[in-house]
Amino acid sequence: xxxxxxxxxxxxxxxxxxxxxxxxxxxxxxxxxxxxxxxxxxxxxxxxxxxxxxxxxxxxxxxxxxxxxxxxxxxxxxxxxxxxxxxxxxxxxxxxxxxxxxxxxxxxxxxxxxxxxxxxxxxxxxxxxxxxxxxxxxxxxxxx
Amino acid sequence: xxxxxxxxxxxxxxxxxxxxxxxxxxxxxxxxxxxxxxxxxxxxxxxxxxxxxxxxxxxxxxxxxxxxxxxxxxxxxxxxxxxxxxxxxxxxxxxxxxxxxxxxxxxxxxxxxxxxxxxxxxxxxxxxxxxxxxxxxxxxxxxx
DNA sequence: TGTTGTTAGTTACAAAAGCAACCACTACAC
DNA sequence: GTGTAGTGGTTGCTTTTGTAACTAACAACA
Numbered sequence: 001x002x003x004x005x006x007x008x009x010x011x012x013x014x015x016x017x018x019x020x021x022x023x024x025x026x027x028x029x030x031x032x033x034x035x036x037x038x039x040x041x042x043x044x045x046x047x048x049x050x051x052x053x054x055x056x057x058x059x060x061x062x063x064x065x066x067x068x069x070x071x072x073x074x075x076x077x078x079x080x081x082x083x084x085x086x087x088x089x090x091x092x093x094x095x096x097x098x099x100x101x102x103x104x105x106x107x108x109x110x111x112x113x114x115x116x117x118x119x120x121x122x123x124x125x126x127x128x129x130x131x132x133x134x135x136x137x138x139x140x141x142x143x144x
Numbered sequence: 145x146x147x148x149x150x151x152x153x154x155x156x157x158x159x160x161x162x163x164x165x166x167x168x169x170x171x172x173x174x175x176x177x178x179x180x181x182x183x184x185x186x187x188x189x190x191x192x193x194x195x196x197x198x199x200x201x202x203x204x205x206x207x208x209x210x211x212x213x214x215x216x217x218x219x220x221x222x223x224x225x226x227x228x229x230x231x232x233x234x235x236x237x238x239x240x241x242x243x244x245x246x247x248x249x250x251x252x253x254x255x256x257x258x259x260x261x262x263x264x265x266x267x268x269x270x271x272x273x274x275x276x277x278x279x280x281x282x283x284x285x286x287x288x
Numbered sequence: 289t290g291t292t293g294t295t296a297g298t299t300a301c302a303a304a305a306g307c308a309a310c311c312a313c314t315a316c317a318c
Numbered sequence: 319g320t321g322t323a324g325t326g327g328t329t330g331c332t333t334t335t336g337t338a339a340c341t342a343a344c345a346a347c348a
Contacts, residue, residue: 009195012263020165021161096327141168142163
């Protein structure tokens with residue numbers, strides 16, 4: 001009576017995805033949090049500028065599926081840390097082109113290095129084929 | 145000069161995992177949030193009790209890798225919504241066995257049904273083999 | 289018995305996220 | 319031009335989360 005429907009929580013994809021995402025994020029967080037006092041969204045913004053080059057906040061919002069307040073505050077924090085510069089576009093003064101300062105670039109170099117090593121470490125626990133399938137399925141699920 | 149290290153952000157597993165987890169969570173959230181005014185941790189606690197049967201808050205913490213304050217608050221909220229009951233264990237009065245009320249059980253039935261359908265929908269975009277590999281690699285990454 | 293250490297769970301306060309209103313600017317209609 | 323609608327970005331306020339300190343109960347042992 002009142003028998004459970006045979007629903008397996010640990011197999012539920014949104015749940016599993018969150019567990020995996022949190023576990024991997026928690027470990028990587030140490031790098032940018034301990035060393036540079038950065039928050040998650042700051043790290044994300046920094047990496048977008050580092051990987052793709054200068055762009056506006058709006059472009060980061062769209063690329064990262066991040067709400068504009070998150071980006072705005074992250075940009076403010078990175079700017080206060082002297083990691084990025086904002087330059088108003090003269091032809092449309094609503095836009096600000098964001099770009100890394102020399103300091104921001106060196107922080108990015110350091111962190112992207114750590115990221116690459118960490119990614120390699122994660123993948124080392126898997127076969128090559130698993131990694132390929134994992135990345136491609138995650139991309140589909142993320143709607144990219 | 146200042147050339148980017150060839151670091152591919154969209155392939156970085158912690159980033160990709162978060163994107164996928166957020167996308168899938170956001171859609172499923174509609175079910176428990178709109179309909180029952182529940183928060184993420186409340187949903188998780190409800191499902192643990194529904195899937196595994198009565199247990200203590202501590203057991204949920206361990207099973208779900210959730211901090212005890214999160215569980216404590218979720219239990220408080222679910223209790224206020226009359227979805228679960230707490231019963232002190234006489235042999236060790238620090239422990240409280242949590243169990244779903246009739247109402248909680250019916251909410252769980254409804255939500256686990258929706259979850260199952262949503263999971264099936266997510267998997268429908270993938271091949272059977274992809275799903276198998278995805279689940280197993282996520283379990284490894286989650287440290288389960 | 290008391291004293292010390294540990295565990296389950298709560299609570300208070302600080303940090304962060306979410307949401308909606310807002311400002312400055314542009315685009316386009318009239 | 320003037321008015322209206324839309325866009326990029328910021329700010330203020332509320333809700334949620336994180337952290338640490340706390341209570342109550344138990345265990346072990348002198």
